[in-house]
Amino acid sequence: MISVQNVHKSFGDLEVLKGVSLDVKKGEVVSVIGGSGSGKSTLLYCINAIESINKGKILVDDVDVHAKETNKDKLRQKLGMVFQQWNSFPHMTVLENAALAPQIVKKMSKDEAIEIAKKELEHVGLGDKFDVYPTKMSGGQQQRLAIARALAMKPDYMLLDEVTSALDPELVGEVLDTLRLLAEEGMTMICVTHEMGFARDVSDRVAYFHQGVIAEIGEARQVITDPQNPLTQKFLSKVR
Amino acid sequence: MDYEFHWNVVFQNIPQLLNGAFVTLHVSVLAMLLGVVIAILLAIAKMNNSKPFCYVATVWVEIARNTPALFQIYMAYFGLGAFGIHLSPYLAVLCALVFINAGYLTETFRGGFQSIPSTQYSASKSLGMTSIQTYRYIILPQMLRRIYHPMTNQFVWSILMSSLGILVGMSELSGTTQRLQSLSFRTLEFFIVAAVMYFVITKLVLFGSSLLARRLFKGEI
Numbered sequence: 001m002i003s004v005q006n007v008h009k010s011f012g013d014l015e016v017l018k019g020v021s022l023d024v025k026k027g028e029v030v031s032v033i034g035g036s037g038s039g040k041s042t043l044l045y046c047i048n049a050i051e052s053i054n055k056g057k058i059l060v061d062d063v064d065v066h067a068k069e070t071n072k073d074k075l076r077q078k079l080g081m082v083f084q085q086w087n088s089f090p091h092m093t094v095l096e097n098a099a100l101a102p103q104i105v106k107k108m109s110k111d112e113a114i115e116i117a118k119k120e121l122e123h124v125g126l127g128d129k130f131d132v133y134p135t136k137m138s139g140g141q142q143q144r145l146a147i148a149r150a151l152a153m154k155p156d157y158m159l160l161d162e163v164t165s166a167l168d169p170e171l172v173g174e175v176l177d178t179l180r181l182l183a184e185e186g187m188t189m190i191c192v193t194h195e196m197g198f199a200r201d202v203s204d205r206v207a208y209f210h211q212g213v214i215a216e217i218g219e220a221r222q223v224i225t226d227p228q229n230p231l232t233q234k235f236l237s238k239v240r
Numbered sequence: 241m242d243y244e245f246h247w248n249v250v251f252q253n254i255p256q257l258l259n260g261a262f263v264t265l266h267v268s269v270l271a272m273l274l275g276v277v278i279a280i281l282l283a284i285a286k287m288n289n290s291k292p293f294c295y296v297a298t299v300w301v302e303i304a305r306n307t308p309a310l311f312q313i314y315m316a317y318f319g320l321g322a323f324g325i326h327l328s329p330y331l332a333v334l335c336a337l338v339f340i341n342a343g344y345l346t347e348t349f350r351g352g353f354q355s356i357p358s359t360q361y362s363a364s365k366s367l368g369m370t371s372i373q374t375y376r377y378i379i380l381p382q383m384l385r386r387i388y389h390p391m392t393n394q395f396v397w398s399i400l401m402s403s404l405g406i407l408v409g410m411s412e413l414s415g416t417t418q419r420l421q422s423l424s425f426r427t428l429e430f431f432i433v434a435a436v437m438y439f440v441i442t443k444l445v446l447f448g449s450s451l452l453a454r455r456l457f458k459g460e461i
Contacts, residue, residue: 050362077368087363091381091457100377101367133458146363153367 001025002047002157002190007056009042016042018212019056024190026156029183031199031220032192034209035235040192041084043209044159047190048079060157077105080150084162086142088134088149094121095130098149106153113152120148124178140171144178151182158182160191176202196239200224208232243428250429253420257430260416261437267334267412268399274334275341275398276391282342283349297346304343309401312336317408329410337398344394352387353379385457392449396442403438413437 002024009017016039024030032040045051047058049065049072058065065075089097098117102108108116121127124144134142143163150158160179164172176198183189183202193199199206199220206223208216208231216229227233250257282300285293304312316339317332327335356379364374403414411419413434421430 045362048366050365073365073368073370076366079366081363081366083359083363083366085359087357087359089360089363089378089382091385093458101369104373104377105368149367 001059001061002188003057003059004043004047005057005059007043007046007058008054009039009046009051010054016212017046017053020212020214021056022207022214022217024157024188026188027186028205029187029189029191029203031203031206032190032209033194033196033199033206033235034215038209039212040209041161044081044161044190044192047159048076048081050081073105077153078156079159080153080155080157081159082143082146082150082161082163084165086139086146086163086166088142088145090133090135093131093133094126094137094145097134097145098152101149102152116154117148117152120151121145123151123181124148125174138171139167140174143167143171143175147175147178147182156188158187158189160189160193162192162194165194194239196224196236208235210235245429246426247429249424249426250420250433253424253430254433256416256420257413257433257437260411260413260434261441263330263410263412263416264399264402264414264438265441267330267337267402267405267410268395271334271337271341271398271402272395274338275345275394278338278342279345279349282346283353286346286350287353300339301343301346304340305347309336309340310404310407312339313404313408329405329408329415332408333402333405333410333412337402340401341394341398345391348387348390348394349383352383352390355386356382388449388453388457392446395449396445399442399445400438 004020004022007017007020008015020039020043022030032043034040042051046053047060047065053066060075060078063070063075065072089100092100095114095117098121099113102116103110103113118130121130124147126141126144126148129137129141134145137145163179164175167175172195176195179189179191179198180202191199191203203220205217206220207214208223208227208229210231216223216227216232223232224236227236282297285297286301288294313333313336316327316335317329320327360378360382361374364378369377402412405412406414406418409415417430417434421427424430
């Protein structure tokens with residue numbers, strides 16, 4: 001379980017998260033929606049300790065993420081993350097991209113790592129791209145590579161940061177299909193997203209972020225189709 | 241235009257010219273290796289913002305990049321000589337070239353380092369890699385690609401610039417050529433042959449470097 005408890009986070013004078021609390025149970029898919037600058041992505045960065053927090057607590061399987069004694073490198077193995085700008089490693093082939101972390105972080109043998117990487121690449125539909133360099137692929141393919149690369153670490157949770165926002169419209173579908181597949185397989189996910197249809201259909205719950213706090217959270221279909229908070233109503237009427 | 245070419249005396253002295261060419265290569269390779277090591281330290285000093293180191297690095301880079309190579313060599317040979325530090329011509333030229341190489345390469349390294357987007361660090365971190373693993377597998381390999389060709393250029397530059405050794409009596413290719421032509425008065429012939437040798441050396445270096453690049457760097461960047 002991921003438990004975010006009253007988290008505050010500031011960048012200089014700017015307070016981005018102003019007391020956010022959120023519990024995500026194993027197997028649950030939670031989508032986070034909201035305007036840009038509302039703190040959605042920052043929350044993900046705080047959950048896997050890429051960013052520090054100023055106040056509050058984040059627990060992942062009862063381990064305090066930001067405690068001094070926590071081995072953050074080790075903790076991050078549990079938390080797969082996919083970024084808006086996919087961030088593939090351009091100097092490695094697709095297969096090397098996916099096999100690297102299992103090999104050097106989990107200390108698997110090369111053969112084992114490659115086997116897992118191949119499996120995850122096939123999983124996301126890149127079975128024919130092993131020896132291609134990522135820069136030769138489309139954004140959608142690179143994003144699926146990023147998903148496979150994260151999955152190859154066998155994470156317990158996936159944190160997805162606007163993974164379709166930087167894609168051409170015709171490539172969005174293939175990435176969302178991949179995420180749908182993961183959700184069906186029971187992967188626990190927190191998805192920061194602008195895809196309202198995806199949030200409604202795939203996630204269990206939806207949280208609406210407004211100026212650093214969760215303004216509304218509830219069952220996915222209800223929040224998207226029948227929001228209670230006037231702020232959520234206003235936001236949704238704009239993005240539709 | 242009644243200059244008559246006499247090549248025989250040049251051909252008889254080819255072994256000496258080759259010796260000179262060897263010294264040229266020798267001093268340039270050494271200047272490059274030492275320059276790279278110092279440049280790495282200077283680049284780290286400049287990026288760390290630790291005041292005294294950063295200051296030294298900045299002064300070094302500014303002087304090296306904004307004064308003539310000729311001046312550096314004179315300073316190393318005659319300048320230090322005035323303070324009782326007498327370097328051999330070879331050492332003086334080596335010091336000057338190391339000084340300049342380090343200055344230019346510092347900026348090359350710093351630029352290469354800063355050209356790697358910070359998202360590559362987040363991506364590596366998110367996979368559980370330690371800082372050392374991130375540098376070893378992700379940052380440095382990409383950086384090396386970006387600085388490789390500027391480094392090759394710097395190497396070619398120092399091969400050609402070592403010819404200024406002629407001014408302090410160093411017996412590299414130019415110095416040897418100078419000495420031989422003053423003995424034989426076949427000025428044009430000797431300098432033509434020396435120029436051809438420089439051309440061949442730098443072309444071979446460039447060719448070797450692109451062969452190596454093809455082996456080292458497979459993906460595109």
